[in-house]
Amino acid sequence: MQKEPQTPQGPACDPEKRRLLLAASGLAGAGVVAGMSVPFVTTLLPPEPRTAAGAPIEVDLSVLEPGRMLSLQWNNKPLWILRRTPEMLAALQGADSRLLDPHSTASEQPAYCRNPFRSINPEVWVAEGLCTHMGCIPIFSPQRTADWAGGFVCPCHAARFDLAGRVFAGSVAPRNLTIPSHCYLSANRLRIGGAETPA
Amino acid sequence: MSGKVRRLLDWIDARFPLSAFWEKHVAGYYVPKKLNFWYLFGFLMLLALALQVLSGIWLAMIYKPDATLLPGTQTSVALASIRHFMEHVPGGKAIRYMHTTGTSLLFALMYLHIFRGLLYGSYKKPRELLWLLGMVLFWLMMMEAFFGQVLPWGQMSYWSTQVVMHLFESIPFIGKALADFLRGDYTVSGITLNRFFALHVVAVPLMLLLLVKLHLVALHAVGSTSPDGKEIREEVDLLTGKPADGVPLLSHAMHHLIAAAVFLAIFYALVCFAPALGGYFVDELNAVPADPYSTPAELRPMWYFAPFYAMLRAVPAWGGTQIWGAITITAAVLLPALLPWLDRSPVKSIRLRGWQYRAGVIVLAGCFVGLGVAGLMPPLDFVLGLSRLLTGGYFVFLIIHFFDDRA
Numbered sequence: 122m123q124k125e126p127q128t129p130q131g132p133a134c135d136p137e138k139r140r141l142l143l144a145a146s147g148l149a150g151a152g153v154v155a156g157m158s159v160p161f162v163t164t165l166l167p168p169e170p171r172t173a174a175g176a177p178i179e180v181d182l183s184v185l186e187p188g189r190m191l192s193l194q195w196n197n198k199p200l201w202i203l204r205r206t207p208e209m210l211a212a213l214q215g216a217d218s219r220l221l222d223p224h225s226t227a228s229e230q231p232a233y234c235r236n237p238f239r240s241i242n243p244e245v246w247v248a249e250g251l252c253t254h255m256g257c258i259p260i261f262s263p264q265r266t267a268d269w270a271g272g273f274v275c276p277c278h279a280a281r282f283d284l285a286g287r288v289f290a291g292s293v294a295p296r297n298l299t300i301p302s303h304c305y306l307s308a309n310r311l312r313i314g315g316a317e318t319p320a
Numbered sequence: 321m322s323g324k325v326r327r328l329l330d331w332i333d334a335r336f337p338l339s340a341f342w343e344k345h346v347a348g349y350y351v352p353k354k355l356n357f358w359y360l361f362g363f364l365m366l367l368a369l370a371l372q373v374l375s376g377i378w379l380a381m382i383y384k385p386d387a388t389l390l391p392g393t394q395t396s397v398a399l400a401s402i403r404h405f406m407e408h409v410p411g412g413k414a415i416r417y418m419h420t421t422g423t424s425l426l427f428a429l430m431y432l433h434i435f436r437g438l439l440y441g442s443y444k445k446p447r448e449l450l451w452l453l454g455m456v457l458f459w460l461m462m463m464e465a466f467f468g469q470v471l472p473w474g475q476m477s478y479w480s481t482q483v484v485m486h487l488f489e490s491i492p493f494i495g496k497a498l499a500d501f502l503r504g505d506y507t508v509s510g511i512t513l514n515r516f517f518a519l520h521v522v523a524v525p526l527m528l529l530l531l532v533k534l535h536l537v538a539l540h541a542v543g544s545t546s547p548d549g550k551e552i553r554e555e556v557d558l559l560t561g562k563p564a565d566g567v568p569l570l571s572h573a574m575h576h577l578i579a580a581a582v583f584l585a586i587f588y589a590l591v592c593f594a595p596a597l598g599g600y601f602v603d604e605l606n607a608v609p610a611d612p613y614s615t616p617a618e619l620r621p622m623w624y625f626a627p628f629y630a631m632l633r634a635v636p637a638w639g640g641t642q643i644w645g646a647i648t649i650t651a652a653v654l655l656p657a658l659l660p661w662l663d664r665s666p667v668k669s670i671r672l673r674g675w676q677y678r679a680g681v682i683v684l685a686g687c688f689v690g691l692g693v694a695g696l697m698p699p700l701d702f703v704l705g706l707s708r709l710l711t712g713g714y715f716v717f718l719i720i721h722f723f724d725d726r727a
C-alpha cells in the first residue's frame with residue numbers, strides 16, 4: 122500500500138470520496154457532452170418533407186408525335202412520356218435474353234405496367250427519368266444501329282436501358298426504371314400520380 | 321551571431337524552446353546521405369499545401385456559397401461570384417487558377433509520394449503509423465477536392481454530388497436516411513452546397529493541417545528510410561554519436577531549394593499558359609450552371625479521381641443491388657492502409673528485393689494509371705472490359721505480396 126498523498130493543507134481527501142467525486146464528475150461530464158451534441162445533429166437534419174410534392178399532374182398527349190419524348194418535371198424528378206412508334210414496339214419484343222429483368226419483377230411500377238411494354242397502352246410510356254444506379258438522367262438515344270435497337274444510355278456510368286426502361290444485363294444499374302402510377306382521363310389526357318380511378 | 325541577436329534569442333529561449341526545436345528538427349535532425357529525387361515530394365507538398373491555403377483564403381473572400389438563382393437566369397449566386405472574380409477583378413483569374421492548378425499538382429505529388437513508399441518499403445516497421453497518418457491525409461485530400469469541386473455549383477458540382485450521395489444511398493436499409501442527412505435535404509440542393517462550403521474551408525483544412533503535423537511528428541520519431549535499404553539510426557558513428565550514414569537535414573537544403581524553384585516554375589507556367597490544361601485541370605463543364613433536369617452527355621471525372629471512377633463504372637449490378645461498385649471503390653481507397661501488414665517481407669528497398677516484387681510494383685502502378693486513362697475515356701465496350709481487368713489487377717497486386725515473405 123502506498124502512503125496517502127499529503128497536501129500542504131493536510132491529508133488529501135480519502136480515496137472513497139475521491140472515487141465518488143470522479144464518478145460523479147465523469148457522469149455529469151458525459152451527460153453534458155451528450156446533451157450538447159444533440160444540436161450538432163439536429164441542425165443538420167433535412168427540413169420537414171415537402172408535402173405538396175407528389176400532387177398529380179395532367180398532361181395533354183395530343184401534341185406528342187410518335188417517336189418523340191416529352192420531358193417534364195414532377196415530384197422533384199424528371200418525368201418522361203414517350204410515344205413509341207410501331208418499330209420501337211417491335212424492337213421491345215425478342216431482346217429478353219439481353220435484359221436483366223425482362224418481366225419487371227424487381228423494379229418499381231404499378232401492377233398494370235408489369236408487362237413487356239411497361240405501360241397501360243403500349244404506345245405511350247411514362248417513367249421517372251432517374252437512373253437506378255446513382256441517380257443521373259439517362260439520355261434518350263432512339264437512333265438504331267446494328268447492335269442498338271434504341272433506348273437510353275446513362276452519361277454517368279454507361280448503364281443502358283431499352284425503350285421500356287428495362288436495364289440491359291451487365292450494366293451498373295440494378296433495376297429497370299421506375300414507373301409512377303398514372304391513368305387515362307380520356308384517350309389523349311393522362312393523369313400522373315394520385316388515385317387510379319378512371320379507366 | 322551578433323550580440324543583439326544572441327540576446328534576443330536567449331530572451332526567447334528562456335520563454336519558448338525555439339533553439340531547442342531548431343536543433344531537434346532541423347539543424348540536428350539526421351537524414352540518410354543517399355536520399356534521392358523520390359524524397360523531395362513530401363517537402364514539395366508542404367509548399368503546395370501552403371500555396372493552396374493562401375489562394376483558398378483569397379477565393380473565400382469573394383466566393384458566395386449560395387445556390388439561389390440570379391433573377392431571370394439559370395446561374396446561381398455562387399457561380400456568378402466566381403465568374404465575376406475571374407472576369408472583372410484584376411488578378412482574380414490568377415488566384416482561381418492557382419487554386420485549381422494547385423489541386424492537380426498536389427495530387428500528382430501525392431501519388432508520386434505514395435509510389436515512393438512502395439519503392440522503398442516506407443510503410444514497414446517502424447513506419448506503420450507514419451504510413452497510416454499519410455493514408456488519412458490522402459482520404460482528407462480526396463474529401464477536400466470533392467467539396468471544392470462542388471462550390472462553383474456547375475454541372476460537374478451537381479452531378480458528382482448526386483452520384484456521391486447515391487453511393488451512400490446504395491447502402492441497404494439506412495442508405496436513404498443517411499444520404500438525406502448528409503445532403504441536409506431530400507435532393508442535392510443549396511443546403512448541401514452550404515454545408516460542403518463549411519467543410520471545404522474550415523473543417524477539412526483544419527484536419528489536414530493537424531494530420532500534416534502528426535505525420536511530421538511520426539516522421540521525426542523514426543526518421544526517413546534510405547534508398548539503399550539501410551536504417552541509418554542503426555549504425556551510429558562512435559566519435560560523434562550521430563548516424564554514420566546520415567547527414568543533418570540542412571545539408572540537403574540546396575536540393576530542396578532547387579526542387580522548390582523547379583516546382584514553382586512549373587506551377588507558374590501552368591497558371592499562366594495552360595491553366596485548364598485541356599480540361600484536365602479545370603473542366604469547362606463546371607462553368608455551365610447546375611441543372612438538376614439535365615445530365616450532360618460529356619460528363620468526365622477529374623483526372624485524380626479517374627481510377628476510382630473507372631472502377632465504379634466497371635462493376636456491374638448483381639443480386640438486385642449496385643452496392644458492389646461502392647464497395648469496390650471504398651476498398652480500393654482503404655486497402656493501401658493495410659500495406660504494412662499485407663507485405664510481409666522484411667526487406668524494405670526495392671533494390672534488395674526479388675524480381676517478383678519489382679514486377680508486382682510495376683504492374684500495380686500500371687493498373688492504377690491504366691484505370692485513370694480508362695476513366696477518362698468514353699464508355700466503349702473495350703474500355704469497360706479493360707477497366708474490369710485492371711480493377712482485378714489492382715486488388716490482386718496489392719494483396720499478392722502477402723505471399724512473398726522471403727527475407
Ligand code: HEM
Pocket residue numbers: 358359360361362363365366369430433434437440441442443447450451452453454455456457458532535539543544545546
Ligand atoms: C498533405 C499530404 C502530405 C504531406 C504534406 C506529407 C509530407 C511528408 C514529408 C515532408 C515527408 C518527409 C520527406 C519525404 O520523405 O518526402 C514525408 C514522408 C513520408 N510520407 Fe508523407 N506527406 C503527405 C501525404 C502522405 C501520404 C498520402 C502518404 C502515404 C500513405 C505518406 C506517407 C509517408 C511516408 C511513409 C513517409 C516516410 C517515407 C520514408 O522515409 O521512406 N505521406 N511526408
Ligand code: FES
Pocket residue numbers: 252253254255256257275276277278279280293294
Ligand atoms: S448513374 Fe446512371 S449509370 Fe451511374
